[in-house]
Amino acid sequence: MVFGLITLSTMVPTIIGLNQATQNTRDSEEERRDSARRQRCNLIAICDEREGTLEQRRQVHNAKVYLGPDGNLYLTKTPVAGFSPFNGRFFQHPLFAPDNMAGFVTLTEEEPPMLRWVFVDADTHECRWGGRQDSEGHVCGPYNWTKDEQRITLQGWEGWLAVRRPDDEEREQEERGLGIAEGQGIWRLYFDEHDDGADLHPDSQVLEICLQRVPAES
Structure with a gap:
């Protein structure tokens, strides 16, 4: 004992x-x-080789996320005038529990530069950026990352879509004069919140993607 x-x-x-x-x-x-x-990061679209056509994958895979001057988020390898790279990070959001990091913000190229919320339009499912009032009533999180800390999730999953609406072709014809080359498409970033196709027009081009974090360039 x-x-x-x-x-x-x-x-x-x-x-x-x-x-x-x-x-x-x-x-x-x-x-x-x-x-x-x-830490601030840029976002890069990753597209599975089984998605879409070869030409669509060529335009989307490794395309960077940009802030459009219209408050929407876009994917492209050849940004046009007025586009600025997503440059953001996780951030506390008042809609979630104290000490959370469930919101997502981006630094803009406004003068002076501002931190703006990244959110999903509750009606159209299009990914957007803007001030607090712009984001009210929309999907502001919770954002997170995958177990390997490499990709972005929203509401617990990766429901991201690269989308070209039927009217985007005509818009690009006009923007080619601003620097976009033939065949280098600009795609819209959507989130399929309910996994039902995001209520997109049946003639839309749609590719399922992941959003990979890479260290911000500046």
Whole structure:
């Protein structure tokens, strides 16, 4: 019995030390994750090789997300005048629990530069950016990342779509004079919130995509 008490007494400091080490590791990992979520990133579209046609995939795969001057988000490899790269990060949002990082913001090229909310239009399902009043009543989160911390999720999944509406071809004809080359399409970014096709026009071109985080260039 005495031997058992002596053995136990020698083990207690070791157990306490292991618990402290485990807690310190958890704290360090949490700090790392919080720091990573605060780092600004650009967004790149990743398209599965089974999606769409070869030409569509060529336009969408590795295309960067841009802020359009109309408040919408676009995907393209050849931005036109008025487009600025998405440059954002996770951010606390008042709609969610205290100390959350479930919102998403982007730094704009306004003068002076501003942080603007990234949200999904509740009626059209198109991804947009704007001020607090612009985002009210729309889908503002919760945003998160995948387990590998590489891709963006919204409401727990990756329902992102690259979309070209029937009227986009005519719009691009006009924008080619502003720098877009023939065959280098501009796609709209949508989120299929209810996994039902996002109520898109039947003649729309649609590709399912992922949004990959890459360190912001500036």
